[in-house]
Amino acid sequence: MKDKDVEKLSTLRLINAAIKDREIASRVDGEETAVTDAEVLGILGKMVKQRLESAKAFEEGGRVELAEKERGEIVVIEEYLPRQLSEDEASKAVQAAISETGAQSIRDMGKVMGVLKSKYTGQMDFGAIGPIVKEKLA
Structure with a gap:
């Protein structure tokens, strides 16, 4: 926020919202259960996949600026994922x-x-x- 990096802040807010959605979905009988690290990694991986698909669709539709926005979000999300195996x-x-x-x-x-x-x-x-x-x- 202090750096005024609007794109990164927006993506981090999307990540936070996705994690909160998972917490809400996992509530059972009024008990709150914490989201595990593995679930967070799964959420982040799913977000990357969604953005890859969206970027591809935008490029096919001639919307290059929207594809670039999706790819920028992928870069931010991948900062919080472990290194991919070769x-x-x-x-x-x-x-x-x-x-x-x-x-x-x-x-x-x-x-x-x-x-x-x-x-x-x-x-x-x-x-x-x-x-x-x-x-x-x-």
Whole structure:
């Protein structure tokens, strides 16, 4: 606020609102439950995905200025996410998860993905990891 960085402030307010929405949604029987770090990372990851999709749609529609705004928000959000794993690191993580679960076939993919999500939330794109897991289990 002091720096008068309107774009960053706006994005931080969007992040805060998304976290508060999750807190409200998680209230059970009048009890407030705190949002965990893993949930916050999930929220931030989802926000990045939404903005990537929006930027692509804006570019296809010829609205370059709106696409640039979305990409600016992505940069701010990514400042609060852990470093993304490289392809090599992600492949090693998949192999480790397969070994840990003892997965033998494609039927065990859910177990492997569960282990990966518990350890690497916010560090990898699970949509891109799914095909890698399938390939290794096939």
